[in-house]
Amino acid sequence: xxxxxxxxxFGGMAVAGAVVAVFTPNLVYSALSLLMTFIHIAGIYILLxxxxxxxxxxxxxxxxxxxxxxxxxxxxxxxxxxxxFHKQYKIGAFLGAVVxxxxxxxxxxxxxxxxxxxxxxxYVEEIGHxxxxxxxxxxxFIFPFEIASFILLVAMFGAIILAGRxxxxxxxxxxxxxxxxxxxxxEAIVGER
Amino acid sequence: MDLxxxxxxxxxxxxxxxxxxxxxxxxxxxxxxxxxxDMQDRLGPxxxxxxxxxxxxxxxxxxxxxxxxxxxxANKIIxxxxxILVLVPALIGFAVVPFGRDSFFIGSIEFTPYITDINIGLLxxxxxxxxxxxxxxLGGWASNSKYALLGGLRSAAQVISYELPLGLALVGPxxxxxxxxxxxxxxAQGGGFWHWYVITQPVAFVxxxxxxxxxxxxxxxxxxEAESELVAGFFTEYSGMRFSFFFLxxxxxxILVSCVAVVAFLGGWQAPLAALDFIPPIFxxxxxxxxxxxxxxxxxxxxxxxxxxxxxxxGWKIMLPLALVNVxxxxxxxxxxx
Numbered sequence: 001x002x003x004x005x006x007x008x009x010f011g012g013m014a015v016a017g018a019v020v021a022v023f024t025p026n027l028v029y030s031a032l033s034l035l036m037t038f039i040h041i042a043g044i045y046i047l048l049x050x051x052x053x054x055x056x057x058x059x060x061x062x063x064x065x066x067x068x069x070x071x072x073x074x075x076x077x078x079x080x081x082x083x084x085f086h087k088q089y090k091i092g093a094f095l096g097a098v099v100x101x102x103x104x105x106x107x108x109x110x111x112x113x114x115x116x117x118x119x120x121x122x123y124v125e126e127i128g129h130x131x132x133x134x135x136x137x138x139x140x141f142i143f144p145f146e147i148a149s150f151i152l153l154v155a156m157f158g159a160i161i162l163a164g165r166x167x168x169x170x171x172x173x174x175x176x177x178x179x180x181x182x183x184x185x186x187e188a189i190v191g192e193r
Numbered sequence: 194m195d196l197x198x199x200x201x202x203x204x205x206x207x208x209x210x211x212x213x214x215x216x217x218x219x220x221x222x223x224x225x226x227x228x229x230x231d232m233q234d235r236l237g238p239x240x241x242x243x244x245x246x247x248x249x250x251x252x253x254x255x256x257x258x259x260x261x262x263x264x265x266x267a268n269k270i271i272x273x274x275x276x277i278l279v280l281v282p283a284l285i286g287f288a289v290v291p292f293g294r295d296s297f298f299i300g301s302i303e304f305t306p307y308i309t310d311i312n313i314g315l316l317x318x319x320x321x322x323x324x325x326x327x328x329x330x331l332g333g334w335a336s337n338s339k340y341a342l343l344g345g346l347r348s349a350a351q352v353i354s355y356e357l358p359l360g361l362a363l364v365g366p367x368x369x370x371x372x373x374x375x376x377x378x379x380x381a382q383g384g385g386f387w388h389w390y391v392i393t394q395p396v397a398f399v400x401x402x403x404x405x406x407x408x409x410x411x412x413x414x415x416x417x418e419a420e421s422e423l424v425a426g427f428f429t430e431y432s433g434m435r436f437s438f439f440f441l442x443x444x445x446x447x448i449l450v451s452c453v454a455v456v457a458f459l460g461g462w463q464a465p466l467a468a469l470d471f472i473p474p475i476f477x478x479x480x481x482x483x484x485x486x487x488x489x490x491x492x493x494x495x496x497x498x499x500x501x502x503x504x505x506x507x508g509w510k511i512m513l514p515l516a517l518v519n520v521x522x523x524x525x526x527x528x529x530x531x
Contacts, residue, residue: 028334051312052313052316055319056316058323058324059319059320062323063320063323063324064323064353067326067349068353070349071330071349071350071353074330074333074342074345129312130312
């Protein structure tokens with residue numbers, strides 16, 4: 001009973017946060033309501049006995065990714081965004097509807113719900129969620145896990161190369177960054193004025 | 194009836210821990226002023242009470258009765274919410290710190306020396322300490338002042354950069370104890386000081402201490418509030434109670450990172466020698482925390498402030514690789530010893 005009430009609270013707040021994040025014109029409010037969503041989703045993970053995922057959810061999404069977003073928002077102080085329909089909104093709406101339909105459809109498929117894996121509540125409670133997820137990740141799922149980490153590594157290299165493009169290495173002790181080459185690189189991206 | 198008793202017991206636990214922590218926060222400000230003045234050969238607060246002992250009380254009263262000013266151009270909602278967003282994560286971490294070994298009983302009701310022992314205790318502390326950055330960032334932004342904004346941005350950059358080596362330094366003790374629970378971690382270090390992880394993980398301990406100072410925005414890493422260039426950083430525009438919230442959060446964070454350091458590296462409430470076990474464990478815990486806090490203040494009086502780009506380069510180019518190498522070596526050694 002308590003678990004159900006808590007689930008509705010966490011779920012409702014997560015959805016409400018997401019809705020506000022999409023509809024508010026103020027980008028900072030948007031980021032803050034997204035923070036609310038992340039924290040409440042962590043609450044749902046705790047209800048599912050997945051406390052490791054809950055902590056990682058807060059550390060990674062709330063503590064790292066969203067902080068970076070807010071950081072960028074404050075650095076550039078963007079204008080208040082006006083609501084408008086993007087040209088491709090029809091395709092977007094169609095794809096969104098398809099995904100939503102598939103999710104609802106999957107939710108009602110009883111064989112997915114009734115199918116129990118080896119990771120029952122009793123098993124997870126006995127050996128601890130962190131150990132259970134570690135065992136699964138580093139034995140059965142080691143290949144997808146390594147692939148994912150490799151893709152992240154490639155993305156990291158890409159980001160570093162993109163950000164460092166056109167900045168010449170400073171020469172000698174106390175050398176300064178050559179600004180003219182950076183300006184050239186900027187012109188190459190933005191185009192001649 | 195059982196449920197009511199349970200709730201009352203939980204509330205009593207929380208009230209006791211909060212009371213103790215907030216008292217310590219108040220007297221930490223006093224201790225800091227006294228130790229600093231001692232090191233600089235002056236007296237420090239002397240007027241209020243014997244040797245200025247009531248000074249924190251007077252300061253608190255003064256802040257409480259001060260006029261609360263919200264700047265005209267500020268975003269009122271976020272300006273008011275930011276101090277709370279800083280203080281709550283700083284206090285909430287104390288829920289998982291084991292202060293002592295033995296529970297005591299009143300009738301059949303058990304009072305444990307910690308609020309709760311969850312099996313991801315360490316991650317819980319890290320998760321909530323990362324939320325604290327929002328308060329600083331938003332406080333700086335909502336003030337609508339360039340000094341506050343710059344202070345907030347610097348702080349966010351610093352906290353994000355130093356969170357990584359801080360977490361990686363804690364991986365060492367986690368690998369050795371095989372648990373994320375702070376209670377289990379303390380128990381794994383029993384039987385003499387040579388079992389403490391500061392002996393087996395000295396590099397991780399040094400990395401942790403440096404990053405903890407950076408995380409709490411203390412000197413020599415107090416760039417977000419460097420008074421010679423940014424007035425008072427992200428809380429330039431704050432006054433009265435809201436200002437005191439930021440202040441409380443900073444000192445509560447200091448105590449929290451010291452508590453985590455004591456649990457992860459200095460054996461928590463364990464006595465250094467088995468012969469000294471007759472002294473209550475909570476005494477050892479407090480003694481170690483006080484030592485680390487003294488170390489913090491000592492450092493403040495000794496080391497000059499870094500430049501901001503040096504600080505970032507130090508975090509990313511030295512601390513992070515060092516912490517990664519430490520994790521790798523610890524895992525390899527642990528694997529071959531088993």
